């Protein structure tokens with residue numbers, strides 16, 4: 136292929152070694168639309184090799200004390216931190232996100248994921264109960280499950296990959312991770328640090344490629360008893376089907392159609408900039424992003440005017456521009472999908488107040504084939520519209536009015552998803568009432584995306600199965616056993 140030599144070429148990382156692949160997939164720079172990288176197109180053969188390595192490494196790694204594993208995780212965190220700028224540049228180029236977001240969120244959080252689980256693994260305790268009337272003592276013990284299969288998406292590549300790798304290896308498992316084929320570069324860069332951090336060969340294996348090929352080979356492998364997946368609901372369905380014959384442990388972190396509920400007593404000075412951010416951060420490509428904004432009628436016009444004004448200030452720019460708030464979407468296909476929702480809304484008679492088709496986006500000449508679009512606000516839209524029901528996963532948000540607390544709770548809950556909600560009010564009683572009634576795994580009140588990694592993270596309904604966090608991840612990545620001693 137012409138120009139192949141100039142392309143960055145990734146290799147699988149199996150048993151502590153970089154291994155070339157027989158075939159490769161093109162990976163695109165979202166800001167130009169050019170192919171810039173080749174990603175291994177792995178399949179069953181590579182998964183079999185990774186399973187062999189992970190199986191061989193498991194007894195030794197599982198036998199180490201939590202303190203020893205913790206030290207390795209801390210060293211890896213330090214090495215990632217030392218490479219922060221290089222990783223941020225790579226993440227921004229590969230994903231299309233702004234360099235500022237990669238520098239301040241993606242890579243620092245990846246570092247924090249290792250530090251956090253390095254620490255939390257030292258603090259778990261087990262249960263013990265006594266039954267004196269029959270002379271018995273009961274207690275529980277936990278052990279790592281074995282080889283963990285980890286499948287991560289393209290929106291927060293290293294952030295979400297490390298959110299799985301860190302708790303899995305901290306608990307003594309060995310892992311086979313499959314990052315998204317669209318964003319594989321930072322995972323490959325992390326592999327270069329593993330040996331220096333003291334991760335033994337075979338403990339972390341990373342196999343690159345597409346979902347249907349290598350993802351399914353991993354999920355179907357009988358020696359991988361556990362799958363942790365973040366991504367779309369249709370893929371989760373497929374993973375569930377493939378796992379069923381093996382009764383695998385599954386953690387599924389899926390999409391959302393997240394409401395923001397804004398009451399008339401909300402502090403709009405804080406609410407508006409935060410809701411712009413919660414709608415458009417990372418191009419709206421975060422499962423926690425707001426995409427339905429319910430505003431109490433008495434402040435609806437004021438909110439809408441100020442919200443549209445603030446959205447127009449949300450600068451779309453090339454990812455390397457430090458002043459840009461938003462970069463490029465992940466792919467041409469995804470850009471087209473997001474645009475198709477706006478087209479449907481228009482056909483249904485909704486109004487597009489700013490963004491796509493209303494305002495003009497100006498880009499440097501070399502970025503004109505990049506996957507950019509303006510943040511878009513839709514209004515006059517019915518709750519039944521697909522734009523109000525389906526996950527768009529792009530910089531598009533709908534704003535609609537509501538009258539009463541009961542009505543808005545019912546409307547907010549009327550979608551199949553239940554991941555994250557925000558509630559804006561200065562009435563503490565109302566906040567507690569509403570938060571309790573929302574069908575949502577996470578409710579942020581008067582804020583958004585403030586993360587406490589100790590606490591359960593995940594969704595209800597079609598937003599997922601299971602929770603992640605200190606205790607939840609530990610429970611997921613270990614098997615529990617109850618032992619009874621008769622004395």
Ligand SMILES: NC(=O)C1=CN([C@@H]2O[C@H](COP(=O)(O)OP(=O)(O)OC[C@H]3O[C@@H](n4cnc5c(N)ncnc54)[C@H](O)[C@@H]3O)[C@@H](O)[C@H]2O)C=CC1
Pocket residue numbers: 286287288289290313314315316344345346347349350351354365366367368370371373374388389390391421422469526527528
């Ligand atoms: N956490 C979230 O909520 C995310 C939601 N999405 C949603 O999903 C839509 C589609 O994005 P995709 O990248 O196609 O998500 P996806 O669910 O297809 O991809 C996520 C990961 O699963 C893998 N995968 C795909 N098919 C698989 C299979 N059959 N077996 C095993 N692994 C498989 C992919 O290679 C990737 O690593 C987005 O438009 C968005 O709506 C996407 C990424 C993250």
Ligand SMILES: N/C(=C\C=C\C(=O)O)C(=O)O
Pocket residue numbers: 288290291295298365366388420421422423586592
């Ligand atoms: N799972 C996603 C985001 C998680 C964020 C966090 O753990 O802080 C997603 O966007 O897919």
